[in-house]
Amino acid sequence: MTEMVTVKGLNKVYESTGRRVEAIGDITFAVARGEFACIVGPSGAGKTTLLKCLAGLLAPTAGEVRIDGTPVTGPPPGMAVVFQEYGRSLFPWKTVRQNIDLPLRQKKLPRDRREKLVTESLAAVGLADAGDSYSWQLSGGMQQRVAIARAIAYEPQVLLMDEPFAAVDAQTRADLEDLVRSLWRSLGITTLFVTHDIDEAVYLGERVLVLSASPTHVLDDVRIGLPADRDQVTSRSTPEFAALRARVHRGIQDAKAGRRGTGAAA
Numbered sequence: 711m712t713e714m715v716t717v718k719g720l721n722k723v724y725e726s727t728g729r730r731v732e733a734i735g736d737i738t739f740a741v742a743r744g745e746f747a748c749i750v751g752p753s754g755a756g757k758t759t760l761l762k763c764l765a766g767l768l769a770p771t772a773g774e775v776r777i778d779g780t781p782v783t784g785p786p787p788g789m790a791v792v793f794q795e796y797g798r799s800l801f802p803w804k805t806v807r808q809n810i811d812l813p814l815r816q817k818k819l820p821r822d823r824r825e826k827l828v829t830e831s832l833a834a835v836g837l838a839d840a841g842d843s844y845s846w847q848l849s850g851g852m853q854q855r856v857a858i859a860r861a862i863a864y865e866p867q868v869l870l871m872d873e874p875f876a877a878v879d880a881q882t883r884a885d886l887e888d889l890v891r892s893l894w895r896s897l898g899i900t901t902l903f904v905t906h907d908i909d910e911a912v913y914l915g916e917r918v919l920v921l922s923a924s925p926t927h928v929l930d931d932v933r934i935g936l937p938a939d940r941d942q943v944t945s946r947s948t949p950e951f952a953a954l955r956a957r958v959h960r961g962i963q964d965a966k967a968g969r970r971g972t973g974a975a976a
């Protein structure tokens with residue numbers, strides 16, 4: 711399989727007056743085209759910093775990031791990002807359809823193509839009837855569905871998600887997890903999903919990268935060999951799931967205790 715996301719020797723130091731924080735020490739990994747990789751690590755491990763470097767919103771201090779072989783120097787054209795704060799990511803004065811349409815206009819797609827993509831993406835996230843609503847008229851879970859619809863309508867090569875379900879209730883979260891996995895299976899978009907939640911990472915990913923505490927490196931790289939057909943109740947109660955959860959959990963404990971691991975990378 712070809713590499714879609716390549717991170718080599720990535721280092722990021724934040725410097726401000728009198729303060730120097732080495733958020734990312736040395737990260738190297740690659741994600742194949744069409745792969746679903748989850749990223750976990752203790753709080754402050756540099757997960758958001760890593761995603762910002764991938765999204766071209768922050769320049770690395772050293773090392774490089776490539777998307778489909780091209781070095782990232784600014785926001786890559788084929789990338790969509792879904793953040794935790796859905797409320798702030800949608801424009802309240804625009805309807806749901808207009809919010810989803812906006813990046814498609816920036817892509818300069820013809821109008822009929824845009825309309826088709828907006829309609830299809832709304833149907834895919836189960837919001838076919840909500841297109842003319844405003845985001846403030848929707849529940850948190852529905853707003854996050856709109857953010858996901860906007861991302862997939864854009865037809866990205868790479869989808870980055872930064873703790874997208876952290877602020878929704880448990881039932882909605884389970885529904886959104888299943889939605890993201892089924893969209894990934896049908897669309898095959900290369901997906902990087904950052905989460906605090908070990909179970910969520912194991913349930914969603916084909917692979918889980920465990921980051922150390924900052925200055926960050928890759929502590930473990932776990933293949934999730936669960937069947938592609940996953941179900942919230944049965945998949946999570948299998949011995950395989952429990953073993954994977956335990957391995958990732960140990961990784962996070964090691965990270966919190968400051969152990970450096972093997973620096974495993976893909």
Ligand SMILES: Nc1ncnc2c1ncn2[C@@H]1O[C@H](COP(=O)(O)OP(=O)(O)OP(=O)(O)O)[C@@H](O)[C@H]1O
Nearest residue numbers: 724731733751752753754755756757758759760924
């Ligand atoms: N703009 C900034 N200036 C200075 N330091 C920063 C900045 N942004 C992040 N940091 C520091 O870099 C480190 C990594 O932060 P980052 O937000 O990337 O971690 P995270 O793993 O996403 O955290 P969390 O899980 O709590 O969201 C932290 O020590 C943080 O305080």
